[in-house]
Amino acid sequence: MKVLIVDDEPDIRRIAKLGLSRVGGMEVVEATNGTEALARAREDHPDAVLLDVMMPVLDGPSTLARLREDPATAGIPVVFLTAKAIAAEVERLKSLGAAGVLTKPFDPMTLARELRAVLGVP
Amino acid sequence: MSTAWDDELADLRAVYLREARGRIDDLDRALDLLARDGSDPRALLELRRGFHALTGSGATYGMPAVSALALEAERRCTAVGSGPAVASDLKSWRETVTGLRREFAAADPRAAPAPEAPARGVERPAPSILVVEEDAAEREALVRALGQESFAVRATAGLDGAVAALGPRLPDALIVDAAGDQGAAFALVERLRAQPGGDRPVVLVLGRHGGVLDRVEAIHCGADGHFTKPVDVLALVRRLRFLLDREGAEAPRILSVDDDPQQAAFLRTVLASAGYEFRAIDDPGHLESELAAFRPDLVLMDVLLPGVSGYDLVRSLRQDERHATLPVIVLTTQGELDARIEAARAGGDEHLVKPVSPALLLSTVAARVERGRFLRLLVERDGLTGLLTHTTLLERARGVVAKKRRDPDRQASWVMIDLDRFKAVNDDHGHPTGDQVLVRLAGLLRARLRQADVVGRYGGEEFAVVLEDLTAEEAARLVERLRADFAGIEHRSREGASFRATFSAGLASLQDGESVSAWVHAADRALYAAKAGGRNRIVTGPARR
Numbered sequence: 001m002k003v004l005i006v007d008d009e010p011d012i013r014r015i016a017k018l019g020l021s022r023v024g025g026m027e028v029v030e031a032t033n034g035t036e037a038l039a040r041a042r043e044d045h046p047d048a049v050l051l052d053v054m055m056p057v058l059d060g061p062s063t064l065a066r067l068r069e070d071p072a073t074a075g076i077p078v079v080f081l082t083a084k085a086i087a088a089e090v091e092r093l094k095s096l097g098a099a100g101v102l103t104k105p106f107d108p109m110t111l112a113r114e115l116r117a118v119l120g121v122p
Numbered sequence: 123m124s125t126a127w128d129d130e131l132a133d134l135r136a137v138y139l140r141e142a143r144g145r146i147d148d149l150d151r152a153l154d155l156l157a158r159d160g161s162d163p164r165a166l167l168e169l170r171r172g173f174h175a176l177t178g179s180g181a182t183y184g185m186p187a188v189s190a191l192a193l194e195a196e197r198r199c200t201a202v203g204s205g206p207a208v209a210s211d212l213k214s215w216r217e218t219v220t221g222l223r224r225e226f227a228a229a230d231p232r233a234a235p236a237p238e239a240p241a242r243g244v245e246r247p248a249p250s251i252l253v254v255e256e257d258a259a260e261r262e263a264l265v266r267a268l269g270q271e272s273f274a275v276r277a278t279a280g281l282d283g284a285v286a287a288l289g290p291r292l293p294d295a296l297i298v299d300a301a302g303d304q305g306a307a308f309a310l311v312e313r314l315r316a317q318p319g320g321d322r323p324v325v326l327v328l329g330r331h332g333g334v335l336d337r338v339e340a341i342h343c344g345a346d347g348h349f350t351k352p353v354d355v356l357a358l359v360r361r362l363r364f365l366l367d368r369e370g371a372e373a374p375r376i377l378s379v380d381d382d383p384q385q386a387a388f389l390r391t392v393l394a395s396a397g398y399e400f401r402a403i404d405d406p407g408h409l410e411s412e413l414a415a416f417r418p419d420l421v422l423m424d425v426l427l428p429g430v431s432g433y434d435l436v437r438s439l440r441q442d443e444r445h446a447t448l449p450v451i452v453l454t455t456q457g458e459l460d461a462r463i464e465a466a467r468a469g470g471d472e473h474l475v476k477p478v479s480p481a482l483l484l485s486t487v488a489a490r491v492e493r494g495r496f497l498r499l500l501v502e503r504d505g506l507t508g509l510l511t512h513t514t515l516l517e518r519a520r521g522v523v524a525k526k527r528r529d530p531d532r533q534a535s536w537v538m539i540d541l542d543r544f545k546a547v548n549d550d551h552g553h554p555t556g557d558q559v560l561v562r563l564a565g566l567l568r569a570r571l572r573q574a575d576v577v578g579r580y581g582g583e584e585f586a587v588v589l590e591d592l593t594a595e596e597a598a599r600l601v602e603r604l605r606a607d608f609a610g611i612e613h614r615s616r617e618g619a620s621f622r623a624t625f626s627a628g629l630a631s632l633q634d635g636e637s638v639s640a641w642v643h644a645a646d647r648a649l650y651a652a653k654a655g656g657r658n659r660i661v662t663g664p665a666r667r
Contacts, residue, residue, distance in 0.1 A: 011141070011179045014134050022130060023384070054174060083178040083193075104178030105189050107480060108131065109384075109391045 001121070002027040004046035006037040006063065007081065008055045015108050016050065016081075024112020034058025038066055041073040048119055050102070053082040053093065061096050068097060079118055081106075128387055138183045142226040148172055149219050153212060160206030169215065170199035176222065184395035185229055191221045248569070249294040249366050253277040254284040254310070255328070256302050260351070264297065267355045270558055271363075272565035281306045292323050295362060300340065301330040301351055308343040315344040324365040328353055356505060363508055364499050374491045377418035378402040379409060379435065380453070381428055385476065389422060392480040393487065406430050413445065414521060419491045420449045423470070425461070433468040440469035444517065447497040449490040453478065504579040506557060507564035515578030515586055519638045522576070522588055526632055534632040535597035536645040537587040539563075542624045542657040544583040551615035559613055559623050566608055570600075586645075594631040598662050601627050605660060624658035633665070 003026050007013050013030050020026045029044045031037040035058050041049060049067070053060035060080055067073045077099035082089065090101045100118030102111070116122070149172045155165035173196040180188025195218040202211055251273045255261035261277050268275045276293070278284050281303065296314060300307035307327065314320045326347045327340040340348040347361050376398045380386045386402040393400045401416050403409065406427050412418075421439070425432035432452060439445050452470035454461045465473040472486055502514040510518065519536070526532050541547075541559065548556040560583065567577050567587065576588035589597045609624045628649025632641050648663035655661065 009175050009179060011134075011138050011175070012182070014137070015131075015179075015182055018130055018134060023387075054171075056171075083174060083196075105181030105186070107388075107391060108182065109388045110480075 001048070002029065002044065002046045003115070004029050004031060004037065004040055004044065004049045006031045006034065006049060006055070006060075007052040008032055009052070012052070012081075012104065016106075016111060019106070019108035019111035020050075020115065023109055024115070026112060034060070034063035034066070037063050038070070038073070041067060041076060042070065046076060048099070048115070049076055049078045050115065051078050051080050051098075053080055053084070061093070064096055064098065077119055079115060128390065131391070135183050138179065139226060139229060142222075145172060145176065146219060146223055146226070149215075149222075153215055153219065156207050157212060160208060160212075161204065163204065166199070166202070166205055166207070170196060173199060173218075180225075181395065184391070185225060186395060187225050188222060191218050191225070194218065248272050248274040250274045250276070251295045251297065251362075252284065252293040253297045254279075254281060254307075255297070255299040256280065257299070260299075260353075264353070264355070267359065270561050270565070271359055272562075272569055281310055284310055292317065292319055294322075294366060295324040295326070297326045297328065297358075297362075299328045301328060304329070308340070311340075311344050324362060326358065326362065360499070360503075360505075360508065364496055373397055373399045374419040374495070375399045375401070375416055376420050376422060376487065376491075377412055377416055378422040378424075379406060379427065379432070380404065380422070380424040381426075382424070385424070385453075389483070392483055396484050396488075398487070406435055409435060409439070413439075413448075414524065417521070418448070419494055420451065420487060422451050422453060422487075425452060425454045425465075433464055433470075436465075436468040436470050447494060447501055449494040451486060451490065507560055507579050509564050509567070509585065510576065510578030512578065512580055515576060515580065515588075516638060516642075518576045518578075519588055519641070522590060523632065523636070523638055523641070526634070530634050533591060533593055535589045535592065535594055536630050536632070536641050537589060537597065537601050538580065538628045538642070538645040538649040539585040539587065539601075539625050540627075540649055540653070541583040542626055542653075544623075547621070547623060551617070551619065551621070555613070555615040562611060562613065563608060563625065566604060566611075570604060586642075594629065594662055597631070598629055598660060601629060601660050605658070609658060626652035626657045627660045628652055628663065629660060630663040631665075 003020055005013055005016050005020070005028060007016070013032070017028045017030065021028045029040055029046060031040045033055055037049065037051070051060045051063060058066070064078050067076065067078065078097070080093045080098050080101045081104055082093065082101060083104040093101050102114055102118065106114070149169060152165040152168040152172065155162045156169070173192045176192035177189050177196050180186065180192060195215055198211060198214060251268055253261060253264050253268070253275060255264060255277065256279055258279070261279065265275050265277050284298070292314065296311070298307050298310060311325050311327065314323065314325065325345045326349060327345040328349050328351055329336050329340065330351055337348040346365050349358050376393050378386055378389050378400070380389070380402060381404045383404070386404070390400045390402065401412065401418070403412055406429070423432045423436055427435070436450050436452065439448070439450065449471045450469065451472045451474055452465040452468070453474050453476055454465070455476050462473050471490055474483065474486060502510055504511050522534050526534060541563070544556065547559055563585065564579070567585065571577055571587065575590070578586050580586040589600065592600065605625060605627065609622060611622065612620050613623060614620050626649060628645045628647065628651065630641060630644035630648055644663045648661045652659050652661040
């Protein structure tokens with residue numbers, strides 16, 4: 001399973017990568033902003049995108065919309081990673097067409113397990 | 123045991139900590155800009171981004187306090203919007219930044235040693251206690267008893283006075299009489315708890331009735347304990363000391379016995395981020411030695427272990443009276459009734475089913491650790507002085523000897539302290555006054571030594587201290603200061619007569635390969651020499667082979 005991590009914070013990318021790849025055994029590609037994420041998604045064909053919400057340049061929701069516009073990336077499930085864990089925000093993000101929402105801070109040891117659960121893959 | 127990703131996680135955390143300083147400096151810069159122009163859009167955005175990033179990353183890197191602080195500041199950013207930010211906003215953000223800086227400094231292993239270990243020989247400030255008691259006689263009795271324990275006590279009669287006396291600097295503890303106007307007493311406690319920092323002080327409520335409901339109500343309104351009048355002062359002091367020490371105490375130690383490295387890594391992540399000291403062993407054969415060396419406050423035991431059942435391991439542990447009070451949580455994968463019964467029968471205190479949610483794990487561990495520590499305090503501490511009992515003292519000394527065997531460079535001194543002509547104090551002034559002198563000496567030792575130091579009551583008027591990591595000369599200097607200070611204390615008998623007391627001390631440093639009994643014997647001989655030499659003095663024993 002290949003996951004694209006999109007986050008402008010290097011701290012979060014590093015530790016999410018540790019959780020997904022070393023602990024969870026997934027393949028990980030990274031992008032530092034929305035624009036870069038679009039390019040990576042087209043070229044690397046990830047099985048899922050873990051997408052930060054608040055990013056400069058192109059934020060998470062706009063990135064999701066652009067991914068959906070491109071037939072090459074429209075089918076990739078997107079999971080938001082947000083520090084705003086309030087119910088209304090989670091509902092709003094889900095209504096944009098995300099497969100699920102994970103919250104920051106997260107436990108790097110269980111991140112892969114949680115991502116699998118959200119995506120419904122064993 | 124350590125796994126590859128454990129090490130990687132530690133490396134990432136080190137990078138995160140290194141970069142934290144830059145982030146905080148950025149926040150400071152943004153705040154400086156806002157101080158000039160509260161609507162500076164770049165500064166407002168910068169600030170919000172900075173706090174937002176820390177909210178998400180703090181707890182992820184094992185620092186939940188960072189996330190909590192940053193989240194609150196981030197919320198304020200959202201509320202302020204495009205500004206202007208006013209003085210109270212800036213003040214609150216500055217406080218957050220100061221708090222964040224402190225959190226990062228505390229987490230940085232290269233930083234100065236944590237402040238909870240003050241240098242030995244330097245007196246810690248006495249905990250301040252506010253007593254609110256209407257009855258004048260009971261008030262005075264409490265103040266006297268607490269004063270002897272080296273607490274800084276203030277007292278007031280009425281609840282009105284108490285509100286004023288609370289003042290801006292809250293006391294470390296509040297003892298409030300609820301025998302009269304219970305409602306007003308509880309309101310005072312609630313008021314204290316609502317103040318900034320009001321969750322910190324220890325609160326004990328004194329009631330006329332010892333009914334369960336009274337206790338429950340007291341605890342519900344925010345008290346840490348409830349005592350029925352007439353108050354058992356020794357029990358109250360014991361509880362008070364336990365609750366006050368809790369804050370400065372060492373981080374609780376958790377030992378996990380689990381052969382699954384991923385499970386151990388999970389437990390480590392959750393518990394270490396909550397401030398516990400964590401150690402894991404995958405081989406049950408090492409349990410005995412780890413119990414002695416690590417001295418855990420709690421054991422997490424997996425039931426499926428190579429070659430042995432976790433239940434049997436718990437049973438064998440319970441047969442050893444040294445571990446009678448040690449909390450054990452059994453972890454199983456199956457949640458059936460059978461497993462639960464088996465865990466209880468083996469002597470496990472609690473049974474959790476894997477996968478355990480971090481929140482359940484943390485709350486269970488916290489509750490068990492606190493109860494276990496209090497039980498241990500009752501068992502291991504002398505009822506009068508609160509110092510270690512004879513048995514516990516020797517048990518700790520065995521740990522020190524074991525450390526020396528592994529690392530011969532370690533230094534340790536045994537100091538045997540004996541009050542001079544104590545029988546005369548009892549004969550002249552009565553036993554209660556004699557007890558007061560013992561309590562004063564215990565209080566002095568406790569105030570001057572580190573919490574981790576081994577300080578015990580060896581016998582009637584004989585005390586013992588094990589000083590680690592000091593040379594014999596340094597230890598002797600420290601004890602000499604204690605001697606001089608104790609000799610200067612004026613004691614007062616019940617009849618009002620004032621007198622002074624002194625002690626003699628014998629000191630022996632631990633030699634290579636020496637047993638506990640030989641070490642104690644050497645200190646005893648030195649003590650004898652101090653007595654023979656005229657008392658009120660310290661003698662260091664000669665080096666032995």
